[in-house]
Amino acid sequence: MDSGRSGPATLILLSLVAGWSQGLEILSAPENVQAGDGDSVMLPCQFRVTNADIGPLDIEWSRTPTNLVDSPLIIIDYSGDRVYETQLEDMKGRVHFSSSDPKTGDASLNITRLKSTDSGRYHCKVKKSPGSKTISIKLSVLVRPSKPMCSVEGSQEIGKDVILKCSSEGTPPITYFWTREGSSMPSTAVADITQGTLKVKNATEAYSGNYKCVARNQIDSSQCFAKLAITSSSNNAGRTAGIVIAVLLFLLILAIIIWCLFWRKKKKTYEKEQSYEIREDVPAPKSRVSTARSYTVDSQRSSLGSMSPSNIEPYKTHYDRLATDDLERLPNHSPNINPSFKVAAPSLNRMGAVPVMIPAQHRDGSIV
Ligand SMILES: *[C@@H]1O[C@H](CO)[C@@H](O)[C@H](O)[C@H]1NC(C)=O
Numbered sequence: 001m002d003s004g005r006s007g008p009a010t011l012i013l014l015s016l017v018a019g020w021s022q023g024l025e026i027l028s029a030p031e032n033v034q035a036g037d038g039d040s041v042m043l044p045c046q047f048r049v050t051n052a053d054i055g056p057l058d059i060e061w062s063r064t065p066t067n068l069v070d071s072p073l074i075i076i077d078y079s080g081d082r083v084y085e086t087q088l089e090d091m092k093g094r095v096h097f098s099s100s101d102p103k104t105g106d107a108s109l110n111i112t113r114l115k116s117t118d119s120g121r122y123h124c125k126v127k128k129s130p131g132s133k134t135i136s137i138k139l140s141v142l143v144r145p146s147k148p149m150c151s152v153e154g155s156q157e158i159g160k161d162v163i164l165k166c167s168s169e170g171t172p173p174i175t176y177f178w179t180r181e182g183s184s185m186p187s188t189a190v191a192d193i194t195q196g197t198l199k200v201k202n203a204t205e206a207y208s209g210n211y212k213c214v215a216r217n218q219i220d221s222s223q224c225f226a227k228l229a230i231t232s233s234s235n236n237a238g239r240t241a242g243i244v245i246a247v248l249l250f251l252l253i254l255a256i257i258i259w260c261l262f263w264r265k266k267k268k269t270y271e272k273e274q275s276y277e278i279r280e281d282v283p284a285p286k287s288r289v290s291t292a293r294s295y296t297v298d299s300q301r302s303s304l305g306s307m308s309p310s311n312i313e314p315y316k317t318h319y320d321r322l323a324t325d326d327l328e329r330l331p332n333h334s335p336n337i338n339p340s341f342k343v344a345a346p347s348l349n350r351m352g353a354v355p356v357m358i359p360a361q362h363r364d365g366s367i368v
């Protein structure tokens with residue numbers, strides 16, 4: 001029991017002594033490093049070994065995972081005189097030792113083409129038994145301000161208030177600075193550097209001109225321009241009249257187009273009617289059973305009067321053919337209605353009533 005307990009205790013004591021006795025040292029490095037996206041950065045980790053450190057040299061860079069639950073991710077490793085590149089898909093080809101020969105005392109890490117996801121806490125651990133030291137550096141990758149959007153709000157009229165707006169994306173805080181190109185700022189202008197607005201009250205024509213907005217954060221800046229054109233309201237009245245006239249002209253042209261379309265459609269409909277009349281001379285297709293039900297004497301009688309003998313003549317030949325065809329076919333399909341039809345057909349024929357229904361049915365296409 002006693003020896004079991006004293007083992008670890010002795011080890012701790014030994015390592016404490018090693019620390020005191022100026023064993024392996026890592027030179028002091030900044031705790032925080034900032035860089036812009038797309039930039040390269042060097043995380044310094046220079047070390048010094050002593051004669052007491054006799055083991056093999058081992059250098060390891062790791063990064064605390066953002067979720068703080070998983071074990072640290074190994075970025076790059078140097079052991080047995082060999083460099084083991086990163087296995088992190090996200091960082092492949094972008095992390096290297098700064099020195100071509102880290103064992104000479106420079107374990108600094110270079111990261112190129114920085115992404116905002118590279119932000120995090122990096123650890124440089126140098127081990128040469130019994131010496132072992134670790135330092136941590138917090139890397140913050142800052143996103144440059146995007147090209148801002150400049151805009152003007154409010155009516156640009158004399159005596160009115162107008163607001164120039166500017167907004168950009170990037171790592172906060174972003175501050176906005178408005179300046180006027182080639183002239184001093186209007187006396188009534190009030191700027192809000194965090195919102196990016198420039199309020200110009202009681203505008204006068206003299207305020208017209210180009211204004212520049214610079215959006216800036218810790219690492220970079222970007223700019224845009226807005227043009228202010230303050231006009232008198234009488235000018236505006238002229239412009240409004242112009243717009244009204246343009247709209248009226250447009251409506252007039254629209255009316256003409258609609259009228260033309262309407263007229264053409266009407267003409268087409270007329271031509272269609274004409275074509276229907278021509279088609280009445282086409283031999284009538286054979287009747288189906290369902291339409292045969294409408295062969296009632298009553299429906300024909302009503303239109304009898306409108307037929308003059310000269311009109312009837314061509315239809316009679318149709319009917320003669322039709323009637324025989326239908327009468328031959330009907331019994332197979334609908335024996336029920338057949339008897340009445342048989343009686344009706346000849347009598348209708350005598351009355352000269354039949355022809356009317358042929359063109360009528362033909363027209364709505366219920367036959368075929
Ligand atoms: C690492 O970065 C430093 C500073 O940015 C640079 O001087 C050095 O050449 C880089 N080393 C490599 C191997 O890219």
Ligand SMILES: *[C@@H]1O[C@H](CO)[C@@H](O)[C@H](O)[C@H]1NC(C)=O
Pocket residue numbers: 159202204
């Ligand atoms: C606006 O400006 C004009 C002259 O530029 C001045 O006479 C007038 O009093 C101003 N109006 C207000 C409300 O400040």
